[in-house]
Amino acid sequence: MAARELWSPEAIDTDVPSVARMYDFFLGGSDNYESDRAACAQLLEQVPSTMTLAVNNRHFLRRVVRVLAQEYGIRQFIDHGSGLPTQDNVHQVAQAVDPEAAVVYVDNDPIVLAHGRALLDENERTTVIQADMRDTDGIFSHEETRRLIDFDQPVAALFVSVLHCIPDEDDPAALVRDVARRLVPGSFLVVCQLVSDRPEIRKFVTDFMAEATGGHWGRVREEHELAGFLEGVDGLSILDPGLVEVSTWRADNDLAPVQQTDEWVEWGGVARLG
Numbered sequence: 001m002a003a004r005e006l007w008s009p010e011a012i013d014t015d016v017p018s019v020a021r022m023y024d025f026f027l028g029g030s031d032n033y034e035s036d037r038a039a040c041a042q043l044l045e046q047v048p049s050t051m052t053l054a055v056n057n058r059h060f061l062r063r064v065v066r067v068l069a070q071e072y073g074i075r076q077f078i079d080h081g082s083g084l085p086t087q088d089n090v091h092q093v094a095q096a097v098d099p100e101a102a103v104v105y106v107d108n109d110p111i112v113l114a115h116g117r118a119l120l121d122e123n124e125r126t127t128v129i130q131a132d133m134r135d136t137d138g139i140f141s142h143e144e145t146r147r148l149i150d151f152d153q154p155v156a157a158l159f160v161s162v163l164h165c166i167p168d169e170d171d172p173a174a175l176v177r178d179v180a181r182r183l184v185p186g187s188f189l190v191v192c193q194l195v196s197d198r199p200e201i202r203k204f205v206t207d208f209m210a211e212a213t214g215g216h217w218g219r220v221r222e223e224h225e226l227a228g229f230l231e232g233v234d235g236l237s238i239l240d241p242g243l244v245e246v247s248t249w250r251a252d253n254d255l256a257p258v259q260q261t262d263e264w265v266e267w268g269g270v271a272r273l274g
Contacts, residue, residue: 014033014034014035015035016035016212016213016214017035017036017038017039017212017213018036018109018111018213018216019083019109019165019209019213019216019217020081020083020084020107020109020111020112021033021036021084021109021111022036022039022040022043023054023083023084023161024036024083024084024086025037025040026040026050026051026054026055027054027055027058027086029084029086031084031111031115039212039213042208042212043205043208043209046204046205046208047201047204047205047263047264048261048263049261049263049264050264052261053194053264053265053266054161056246056247056266057160057161057192057246057266058086058088059247060160060192060246060247060249060266060268061090061158061160062088062093063249063250063251063252064158064160064190064249064270065077065090065093065094065156065158066093066096066097067250067270068156068188068190068270069093069094069097069098069101070097072154072188072272073154074094074101074154074155074156074188075094075098075100075101075102075153076101076102076103076148076149076150076153076154076155076156077090077091077094077101077102077103077104077155077156077158078103078104078106078139078145078149078155078156078157078158079103079104079105079106079158079160080106080133080139080157080158080159080162080179081106081107081133081159081160081161081162081165082105082106082107082112082116082128082158083107083109083112084109084111084112084115084116085112085115085116085120090103090105090158091103091120091123091125091126095123095125095126099125100125101125102125102126102148102149103125103126103127103148104126104127104128104129104139104144104145104148104149105126105127105128105129106128106129106131106133106139107128107130107131107133108130108131108132108133109130110130112128112130113128113129113130116128125148126148127144127145127147127148129142129144129145133159133162133166133175134166134170134175136175136178136179136182140182151182151183151184152184153184154183154184154185154186154187154188155183155184155187155188156187156188156189156190157179157180157183157187157188157189157190158190159176159189159190159191159192159193160190160191160192160268161192161193161194161266162193163176163191163192163193163218163226163229164193164194164217164218164219164220164221165216165217165218166218167217167218167219168218168219170218172218172229173228173229173231173232176189176191176229176230176233177232177233180233180236180273181233183273184273185235185273185274186272186273187272187273188270188271188272188273189230189233189236189270189271189273190268190269190270190271191226191229191230191268191269191271192226192246192266192267192268192269193221193226193266193267193268194220194221194264194265194266194267195220195221195222195223195225195226195264195265195266195267196220196222196263196264196265197222197223198263198264201220201263201264202219202220202221202222202264205220205264206218206219206220220264223243223267226243226267226268227243230271233271233273234274235273235274236271236272236273236274237271237272237274238269238270238271238272239269239270239271239272241269242269243267243268243269244267244268244269245265245266245267246265246266246267246268246269247266249268249269249270
């Protein structure tokens with residue numbers, strides 16, 4: 001790996017919770033601070049299924065990458081809003097199928113870049129770039145992206161549990177369409193986001209996370225809104241079983257963990273560009 005952005009510990013505000021570090025806590029990681037843990041504790045008081053939801057979402061990501069690599073021959077992945085490295089990361093799953101698979105991780109949290117560098121320093125087919133996932137021009141033209149990704153070949157663009165971080169005024173649907181139009185046929189979009197059919201849950205989590213993260217948050221949405229993100233993309237076909245609660249997306253077996261509560265869920269799926 002050869003990511004070249006400069007970073008420093010001063011760039012990390014440990015007093016303000018980070019979505020990436022909160023997710024790390026929910027997955028049992030150690031790359032988080034007291035502010036992150038306190039925010040997670042408050043969230044769990046109101047929405048106790050959150051930790052299970054995060055774990056099931058991670059399982060979904062692993063299954064998706066494995067399916068795309070094994071069944072569809074995808075060898076290039078761009079993981080938008082990737083978060084902190086944990087076990088069975090995208091590059092580990094993809095490179096278990098083909099060691100030459102290339103992965104670009106994108107996140108705007110400087111601690112993700114720092115830890116990503118340490119983890120991936122010896123992996124020349126993987127890189128981490130510090131960028132806002134809304135900056136498609138910057139991501140696609142980045143020297144590290146151009147080093148690893150051949151845009152004349154199919155690419156899987158991952159937006160896993162991150163679209164709820166984008167506020168409505170920044171138009172997450174337009175972002176998805178913008179990425180899709182830059183990819184060749186045979187590429188894939190992987191999308192999922194937090195949804196709830198309970199207005200009080202949507203309001204509480206949206207307000208709480210916006211305040212806790214200093215505005216680095218969008219909105220908990222409804223299922224139909226995520227479906228709308230994929231509308232207007234020419235030649236798009238959604239793989240079976242469609243847009244679903246992610247723990248049910250091509251579960252490994254009947255004993256695989258399934259989300260047990262309906263407070264809120266990760267809702268999404270995988271779409272192929274025709």
